[in-house]
Amino acid sequence: MDKQVTQLLVQDLHAGHPGRPVLHGIDLAIEPGKVTAIVGPNGCGKSTLLRCMARLHRPQQGSIKLGAHDLWQMRQQQASRTLAMLPQSPQAPEGITVSGLVRFGRHPHQGLFRQWSREDELAVNAAMSSTDVSALAQRRLDQLSGGQRQRCWLAMTLAQETPILLLDEPTSMLDLGHQVDVLDRVRALANGGRSVVIVLHDLAAAARCADTLVAMRDGRIVAAGAPRDVVTPALVRQLYELDVDVLSAPGDGAPVVVPVRRFH
Numbered sequence: 001m002d003k004q005v006t007q008l009l010v011q012d013l014h015a016g017h018p019g020r021p022v023l024h025g026i027d028l029a030i031e032p033g034k035v036t037a038i039v040g041p042n043g044c045g046k047s048t049l050l051r052c053m054a055r056l057h058r059p060q061q062g063s064i065k066l067g068a069h070d071l072w073q074m075r076q077q078q079a080s081r082t083l084a085m086l087p088q089s090p091q092a093p094e095g096i097t098v099s100g101l102v103r104f105g106r107h108p109h110q111g112l113f114r115q116w117s118r119e120d121e122l123a124v125n126a127a128m129s130s131t132d133v134s135a136l137a138q139r140r141l142d143q144l145s146g147g148q149r150q151r152c153w154l155a156m157t158l159a160q161e162t163p164i165l166l167l168d169e170p171t172s173m174l175d176l177g178h179q180v181d182v183l184d185r186v187r188a189l190a191n192g193g194r195s196v197v198i199v200l201h202d203l204a205a206a207a208r209c210a211d212t213l214v215a216m217r218d219g220r221i222v223a224a225g226a227p228r229d230v231v232t233p234a235l236v237r238q239l240y241e242l243d244v245d246v247l248s249a250p251g252d253g254a255p256v257v258v259p260v261r262r263f264h
């Protein structure tokens with residue numbers, strides 16, 4: 001599959017859990033070279049949508065296409081060379097070291113006739129360096145802080161070097177400096193031609209890094225477009241039942257949401 005021109009197209013997607021419908025007809029085009037940020041209240045279906053796009057959750061209706069291919073018809077190895085997902089609460093084998101975890105990201109590139117190579121080593125080192133975990137390489141994952149662990153999982157996802165990245169709240173445990181680093185990295189990956197879908201709760205961060213901001217509520221997309229057009233007090237009220245002012249950030253003019261004080 002062409003690494004640079006893979007569009008991910010979601011059409012009329014319905015998905016859920018037994019007795020609990022979650023997604024009700026999602027249409028979304030994920031374009032190469034763009035960051036798509038998904039926002040919305042807890043439980044609205046953001047992770048379910050990402051999991052469907054990563055082939056971790058089978059939809060009940062609708063289609064997901066990767067270029068001309070149906071995602072669910074693809075061979076597993078081809079899919080994992082194309083899409084990498086960072087889930088919200090990933091699970092690791094007990095006692096694994098950081099470098100052991102990040103090396104897992106190279107599994108889709110291994111095969112009967114393709115053993116560990118210099119290219120794999122370079123990808124692992126680059127992923128660890130860009131997430132600032134190189135100094136932790138020999139530490140056990142289960143002995144790290146929450147934010148350090150989250151950066152290690154991100155390194156594993158980046159080491160996969162896929163044209164499409166699906167990141168579910170990759171900055172939720174990070175300090176401000178590392179949050180900005182990760183979102184800058186996301187921007188750089190998109191500028192280099194990758195497609196990045198990122199779920200974020202921080203609207204200002206989402207607005208700053210995304211080309212397209214997708215707002216979800218109750219399993220439906222209620223708004224999508226350039227962050228400056230989408231982030232309005234009316235939208236924030238619709239999503240979170242919250243009154244806010246929307247200001248322009250000094251510098252790039254990205255929308256910044258400030259809750260209106262309820263008590264004085």
Ligand SMILES: Nc1ncnc2c1ncn2[C@@H]1O[C@H](COP(=O)(O)OP(=O)(O)OP(=O)(O)O)[C@@H](O)[C@H]1O
Nearest residue numbers: 017018020022040041042043044045046047048049
């Ligand atoms: N394994 C499961 N079994 C049953 N219901 C589930 C399961 N996982 C999620 N749900 C339900 O599906 C709905 C959507 O969950 P999802 O995780 O997609 O929401 P989300 O928008 O990512 O939320 P958050 O912002 O809290 O991460 C929720 O009502 C949730 O309770």
